[in-house]
Amino acid sequence: MARVSGEVTMANPRADRVRGVAALTRASVRARRGQFLVEGPQAVREAVRFAPETVRDVYLTVAAAQRYPEITDDATTAGLYTHLCSPDVLVAMSQDAQGVLAVARPTAATAEDLLAADRQSRLLAALSQVRDPGNAGTVVRAADAAGADGVLLSAGSVDVHNPKVVRSTAGSLFHLPVATDVDLAEVAHAARDRGLQVLAADGGGTTDLYQADLARPTLWVFGNEAHGLGTAERELADAVVRIPIHGRAESLNLAMAATVCLYSSARAQRAG
Amino acid sequence: MARVSGEVTMANPRADRVRGVAALTRASVRARRGQFLVEGPQAVREAVRFAPETVRDVYLTVAAAQRYPEITDDATTAGLYTHLCSPDVLVAMSQDAQGVLAVARPTAATAEDLLAADRQSRLLAALSQVRDPGNAGTVVRAADAAGADGVLLSAGSVDVHNPKVVRSTAGSLFHLPVATDVDLAEVAHAARDRGLQVLAADGGGTTDLYQADLARPTLWVFGNEAHGLGTAERELADAVVRIPIHGRAESLNLAMAATVCLYSSARAQRAG
Numbered sequence: 001m002a003r004v005s006g007e008v009t010m011a012n013p014r015a016d017r018v019r020g021v022a023a024l025t026r027a028s029v030r031a032r033r034g035q036f037l038v039e040g041p042q043a044v045r046e047a048v049r050f051a052p053e054t055v056r057d058v059y060l061t062v063a064a065a066q067r068y069p070e071i072t073d074d075a076t077t078a079g080l081y082t083h084l085c086s087p088d089v090l091v092a093m094s095q096d097a098q099g100v101l102a103v104a105r106p107t108a109a110t111a112e113d114l115l116a117a118d119r120q121s122r123l124l125a126a127l128s129q130v131r132d133p134g135n136a137g138t139v140v141r142a143a144d145a146a147g148a149d150g151v152l153l154s155a156g157s158v159d160v161h162n163p164k165v166v167r168s169t170a171g172s173l174f175h176l177p178v179a180t181d182v183d184l185a186e187v188a189h190a191a192r193d194r195g196l197q198v199l200a201a202d203g204g205g206t207t208d209l210y211q212a213d214l215a216r217p218t219l220w221v222f223g224n225e226a227h228g229l230g231t232a233e234r235e236l237a238d239a240v241v242r243i244p245i246h247g248r249a250e251s252l253n254l255a256m257a258a259t260v261c262l263y264s265s266a267r268a269q270r271a272g
Numbered sequence: 273m274a275r276v277s278g279e280v281t282m283a284n285p286r287a288d289r290v291r292g293v294a295a296l297t298r299a300s301v302r303a304r305r306g307q308f309l310v311e312g313p314q315a316v317r318e319a320v321r322f323a324p325e326t327v328r329d330v331y332l333t334v335a336a337a338q339r340y341p342e343i344t345d346d347a348t349t350a351g352l353y354t355h356l357c358s359p360d361v362l363v364a365m366s367q368d369a370q371g372v373l374a375v376a377r378p379t380a381a382t383a384e385d386l387l388a389a390d391r392q393s394r395l396l397a398a399l400s401q402v403r404d405p406g407n408a409g410t411v412v413r414a415a416d417a418a419g420a421d422g423v424l425l426s427a428g429s430v431d432v433h434n435p436k437v438v439r440s441t442a443g444s445l446f447h448l449p450v451a452t453d454v455d456l457a458e459v460a461h462a463a464r465d466r467g468l469q470v471l472a473a474d475g476g477g478t479t480d481l482y483q484a485d486l487a488r489p490t491l492w493v494f495g496n497e498a499h500g501l502g503t504a505e506r507e508l509a510d511a512v513v514r515i516p517i518h519g520r521a522e523s524l525n526l527a528m529a530a531t532v533c534l535y536s537s538a539r540a541q542r543a544g
Contacts, residue, residue, distance in 0.1 A: 042522070046520075050520065138525065138528065141521055141524070141525070141528075142524070142528060143519075144519040144520060144521040145515075145517050145518065145519055145521040145523075145524050145528075146518055146519065147518025147519045148519065170521065170522065170523075170525070171521070171522065172519075172520070172521050175519060175520040175521065176519060176520075210539060243417075243535075244538075245417050246417065246418055246419025246538050246542070247415075247416040247417055247418065247419045247420065247444075247447060247448060248318075248322065248416060248444070248447040248448075249413055249416040249417040249442065249443070249444050249447065250314070250442065250443065251417075251442075252413070252414070252417050252531065253410065253413070253442070255527070255528065256410065256413075256414060256417075256527065256528065256531040259524065259528040259531055259532060260531060260532065260535050263515075263532050266516075266518050267482060270518070
């Protein structure tokens with residue numbers, strides 16, 4: 001176990017470096033620098049363990065370093081340097097870090113990677129024009145839990161490196177490839193070429209979820225939280241699938257619907 | 273269809289009545305007055321349609337009254353008076369109303385009602401010490417969608433009439449009975465007396481969700497979003513059930529887990 005020396009190396013909350021990290025809450029700064037914020041012990045733990053190659057710097061308070069020794073251990077094993085910071089510095093960099101913060105670089109996962117022949121993806125989730133950070137992050141988490149091979153976000157979706165999205169993934173952003181800015185029509189065609197069926201989830205769908213053949217390799221397409229899927233997107237799919245609503249609720253929200261669909265696929269694929 | 277006269281009857285955002293409605297964002301005011309806020313067209317529509325006996329007043333802007341004539345129609349049919357307000361008045365009463373607001377009285381649903389012999393409840397969801405408004409509201413919505421007979425919240429849970437909870441239910445608060453401040457031990461015993469099995473959902477459970485006999489009438493117990501279920505609560509259950517995690521995610525969040533469990537029960541009960 002790495003020993004935390006307890007020597008604070010960053011103590012000035014007004015230092016340029018501190019301001020530079022804090023500025024990563026802005027999309028324009030993230031885009032220009034090719035970096036994003038990873039906030040909180042859970043997300044940073046998963047980043048240094050599962051995707052250390054993406055991590056540029058780790059910042060901890062002394063208290064957090066003592067409380068989460070595995071973070072320093074994994075960072076050290078990966079050859080990363082951890083900066084011990086005063087509590088003031090951590091708070092100046094992020095209000096949501098709970099003493100633990102990392103700066104990481106986006107991975108370069110692409111739709112082509114996820115649909116490469118040698119990857120043999122069996123379960124993929126695509127999001128069309130999803131705007132709410134919590135919804136997008138939760139779908140990434142659901143896809144991870146369901147054992148999906150990756151997630152794809154269409155052009156026009158929320159920035160997956162927005163701090164709220166990163167937090168909502170609860171570390172799953174570092175567990176499976178997430179391709180951004182994809183063209184859904186191209187993705188649907190490529191998926192079909194690889195033997196995946198394309199299922200669009202929509203409350204107005206004509207196929208009942210429990211009647212669909214979910215044992216087959218599947219690309220799920222989920223729509224915008226407020227407007228659902230457009231006609232063009234529904235036409236990309238082999239079937240438009242409806243989750244049955246047994247009570248009086250009008251619908252499920254996007255994250256709930258995606259969780260039900262992805263878990264139904266996982267169950268059917270693993271039973272088959 | 274009721275005609276909206278277009279005559280604004282409330283135009284002073286500093287009127288006592290307006291301040292009185294706005295004060296319902298505070299738990300102490302809700303408790304003292306026995307009233308709560310219903311914000312936005314979806315929630316108000318469901319309230320006046322499915323639970324008009326709980327609605328005390330409906331407030332709309334002229335634009336909202338024209339856009340959602342069904343709200344005025346249903347309110348009129350139910351003998352409710354709708355107040356046409358200036359946009360200033362609506363915003364002074366609530367920032368989240370989108371032009372449509374109601375003040376309602378909590379229903380008096382109790383655990384005894386939900387477990388009465390003549391109700392023959394087959395699917396119930398109980399929440400233990402749930403604190404996050406969005407989670408609590410989303411579980412009520414999931415229970416509604418899955419066709420559950422009711423929801424029970426333990427003492428120590430978030431106030432289900434908190435505006436954020438009401439919004440998160442997306443109208444489902446008015447679709448099925450929600451009993452609050454219940455004693456979970458009593459509820460579990462009463463449920464078992466009525467022939468329901470008691471299943472606790474927990475990431476550390478010993479029974480796989482897909483191995484459980486979900487066709488039986490079931491009371492599900494879900495724990496706090498951060499700490500899960502305590503030992504005492506797990507011991508109330510006939511089985512502690514784990515949703516399988518196929519990828520590297522540590523867990524699902526409470527709302528996702530409850531949605532998967534309740535939908536799995538609904539599916540098994542309706543197939544059987």
